[in-house]
Amino acid sequence: METKIALIGIIVEESEAVEKVNELLHQFREYVVGRMGLPYRPKNVNIISVVVDAPETVISSLSGKLGMVKGISVKSVQAKTK
Template sequence: METRVALIGIIVTQESSVAALNELLHQYGHYIIGRMGLPYREKGVNIISVVLDAPQDAISALSGKIGRLEGVSAKTQYSHVITPGEN
C-alpha cells in the first residue's frame, strides 16, 4: 500500500481533551515520524505539529478523529512525497 508524507497541524483550546488526543496519537504512533508541541500559555492554547508517513486513509482517519474532539481543531497538509506499496 502506498504511503504519503503529511503534516497535521493541531490546536488544542480545551485541556480536558488532551488525554483523548494523546491516545489517538499513540494508536497511530507507528506512522508518526515526529511531533512537536508548543504551549502558548498567554493565550491558553497548545499547538502541535505531527508529521506522518502513512496510507492516505490512515491520515484522513486520524485527522478526522482529532477534529471531532471537543476544543481541538486539525488541518492536514499533504506532501507530494508518495512511496509506492510493495507488490
C-alpha cells in the same frame, strides 16, 4: 501500500481534550515520524505538529478522529509527492 508524508496541525483550546488527543496519537504511533508541542501561554492554547508517513486512508482517518475531539482544531496537509 504507498504512503505519503503529511503534517497534522492541532490547536488545543481545552485542556480536557489532551488525553483524547494523546490516546489517538498513540493508536496511530506506527505512522508517526515525529511530533512537537508548544504551549502558547499568552493565548492559553497548546500547538501540536505531528508528521506522519502513512497511506492516505490512515492520514484521513487520524485527521477525522482528531477533528471529532471537542476542544481542538485540526488541519492536515499532504506532500504532493508520494
